[in-house]
Amino acid sequence: MKIFIMRHGEAVHYAPSDEERALTEHGISCSLSVAKACKSQGFGRFDKVLVSPYLRAQQTWQAINQEFMTLSVETCDDITPYGHSEDVVEFVCALAEVEKLDSILLVSHLPLVGYLTADFVGDIAAPMFPTSGLACVDFDLTQRKGAMLWHINP
Numbered sequence: 001m002k003i004f005i006m007r008h009g010e011a012v013h014y015a016p017s018d019e020e021r022a023l024t025e026h027g028i029s030c031s032l033s034v035a036k037a038c039k040s041q042g043f044g045r046f047d048k049v050l051v052s053p054y055l056r057a058q059q060t061w062q063a064i065n066q067e068f069m070t071l072s073v074e075t076c077d078d079i080t081p082y083g084h085s086e087d088v089v090e091f092v093c094a095l096a097e098v099e100k101l102d103s104i105l106l107v108s109h110l111p112l113v114g115y116l117t118a119d120f121v122g123d124i125a126a127p128m129f130p131t132s133g134l135a136c137v138d139f140d141l142t143q144r145k146g147a148m149l150w151h152i153n154p
Contacts, residue, residue: 001096002043003120003137003146004105006034007113007129009063011056018081023059030132030154035064037152038134045069047101050076050092057107060132068105079108085115096141120146127151 009027023031038044046068051061053075061073078088092104106116113133114126120137122145127135132154139146 001101001139001141002103002149003092003139004038004043004046004103004134005113005116005120005129005137006031006060006105006107006134007131008052008054008056008060008107008109010131015055019054021054021056023056023063027056027131028059028063031060031063032067034132034134034152034154035067038136039067041136041150041152043103043136046103046105047071048095048099048103049073049105049107050079051107052079052109053077054080054109057109061107076106079106079112081109081112083108083112085112085119088112088116089119093141093144117148121148122146124148130154 009023009031011021015021049070051057113129117135118124118126130153135151136149137146138149
């Protein structure tokens, strides 16, 4: 299966709370550019999309969703900045098995996106993700190991 891990776009620095930080125009533009690059790689469909409840992640998905066909989109409280990577990996694996997923996109935050990528691949250090960065992992569900196919940065 293909697992896509995306960091939200650039957000404003100040808001009443971290959860309420909105995307900048630059963040919207970069996220859309990365989505188009993903589509040009031949990936224009996701069986499931999981999006952090934080405003900047929700707005990132809103900015890019017209580029993709998607069967199911859910807000996932486990993929906030301080989510636990191991728990998310187990959750994604369980979803993939039960729902027979071939592809999933997670729209999340640092530091979690780096840890998730490392955990899904299995033998790499957590990569850095600029805002709007997107990684694609070819993941073998039975062996619980993957290979990084590409990492697109704006």
